[in-house]
Amino acid sequence: MALITITSSFGSGGEKVARKVSEQLGTELFDDGKIQEKALSMGISEKDFGRLDEKTPGLFDRLFTNNPSIYLDLLGSIVYDIASGGEGVIMGHAAQVFLKDFSCAFHVRIHASEESRSQWVAKEQGISEFESLELIRKMDKRFKDFVHYGFTRDWNDLSGYDLVVNLDKIGGDWAVKLILDLSGSEEVRECSLNSLEKMELSSLKLKLDAAIIKNGLASQFGFFIDVTGKGKVRLWGSARNSEEHKKLLTVIKNVPGVTEVQSDIFVMPHGYQGY
Structure with missing residues (x-):
C-alpha cells in the first residue's frame, strides 16, 4: 500500500x-x-x-x-x-x-x-x-x-x-x-486505520462546508457542523427561524456520504431581533 x-x-x-x-x-x-x-x-x-x-x-x-x-x-x-x-x-x-x-x-x-x-x-x-x-x-x-x-x-x-x-x-x-x-x-x-478514518471524516466535513457556502448559508449566524463518525453529522447552535433550520437540514442531508443527522439547533423565537 x-x-x-x-x-x-x-x-x-x-x-x-x-x-x-x-x-x-x-x-x-x-x-x-x-x-x-x-x-x-x-x-x-x-x-x-x-x-x-x-x-x-x-x-x-x-x-x-x-x-x-x-x-x-x-x-x-x-x-x-x-x-x-x-x-x-x-x-x-x-x-x-x-x-x-x-x-x-x-x-x-x-x-x-x-x-x-x-x-x-x-x-x-x-x-x-x-x-x-x-x-x-x-x-x-x-x-x-x-x-x-x-x-x-x-x-x-x-x-x-x-x-x-x-x-x-x-x-x-x-x-x-x-x-x-x-x-x-x-x-x-x-x-x-485511524489515519485513514480521519481522512474520510475530513473529506465529508469539507463537502459539508462547500454545500453550506454554495447554498448561501455561510453568512447565517449561530450554527456549527461536526462530523461525529462515518456518515454522521451533528448540527448545533442556533437558527434565526424554522425556515432557515429546515433549509439547513435539507442541504446537509443531500450531501453525498451523509447517513445520519442529529440537530441540536435552537430556533430563535418569532420576532427576535438579536442583542
Missing part, C-alpha cells in the same frame, strides 16, 4: 514520472481527469465542475474563475477521499498541502530548470523557446498563486516534500526508481 503525491513545475516531465510510478505499482493515477471523475463518483454534480471535455479549462482555472471557497472545499474532500483508500498516485492538485499532516502519504517534488523545460515545451507544442518560457512562467505563477491563496503557503518550500528530484541531473527513469524504492519502505507503507 502506497499513497504518493507528485508535484512538478510545468513542463518538467512530472506527469510522465507519475504515470510510470502508478503503472509499476499497479495503482491508480489521479491526474486532472481522474480527479474530476472521482468528483462525479462521489456525487458532486457535473454542474459544479463544469463540462468535462478537452476544451474545458483545467480544474485550477475553475477554482479561480468560479467560487474559490467552494472549490477548495470540494477539491480537499476529493483528495481526502482518495487518501482514505490508502493508496494511489496523486498528480498535482495541491495534494501535498492537503495531506501535509497525513503520515501515510509520501510527497515528491519533481524539478527541472527553466531552460530544459522551455526546450521541451517548445518541441511538444511547436512554439518558440521564448513563447514556451513565457508560458512556463505563467503556469508556475498560476500554481504559486493558487497555493498561496488557498493555504497561505509557498509551493517552493521544500520542507513540504519528502523527496526532491532534479530531472536535469538524474533523469526520469532514475526518478521513478527512487520513488518506488522509497515508497516501498516500511516507514512510508505503514498506515494506521
Whole structure:
C-alpha cells in the first residue's frame, strides 16, 4: 500500500514520472481527469465542475474563475477521499498541502530548470523557446498563486516534500526508481486505520462546508457542523427561524456520504431581533 503525491513545475516531465510510478505499482493515477471523475463518483454534480471535455479549462482555472471557497472545499474532500483508500498516485492538485499532516502519504517534488523545460515545451507544442518560457512562467505563477491563496503557503518550500528530484541531473527513469524504492519502505507503507478514518471524516466535513457556502448559508449566524463518525453529522447552535433550520437540514442531508443527522439547533423565537 502506497499513497504518493507528485508535484512538478510545468513542463518538467512530472506527469510522465507519475504515470510510470502508478503503472509499476499497479495503482491508480489521479491526474486532472481522474480527479474530476472521482468528483462525479462521489456525487458532486457535473454542474459544479463544469463540462468535462478537452476544451474545458483545467480544474485550477475553475477554482479561480468560479467560487474559490467552494472549490477548495470540494477539491480537499476529493483528495481526502482518495487518501482514505490508502493508496494511489496523486498528480498535482495541491495534494501535498492537503495531506501535509497525513503520515501515510509520501510527497515528491519533481524539478527541472527553466531552460530544459522551455526546450521541451517548445518541441511538444511547436512554439518558440521564448513563447514556451513565457508560458512556463505563467503556469508556475498560476500554481504559486493558487497555493498561496488557498493555504497561505509557498509551493517552493521544500520542507513540504519528502523527496526532491532534479530531472536535469538524474533523469526520469532514475526518478521513478527512487520513488518506488522509497515508497516501498516500511516507514512510508505503514498506515494506521485511524489515519485513514480521519481522512474520510475530513473529506465529508469539507463537502459539508462547500454545500453550506454554495447554498448561501455561510453568512447565517449561530450554527456549527461536526462530523461525529462515518456518515454522521451533528448540527448545533442556533437558527434565526424554522425556515432557515429546515433549509439547513435539507442541504446537509443531500450531501453525498451523509447517513445520519442529529440537530441540536435552537430556533430563535418569532420576532427576535438579536442583542
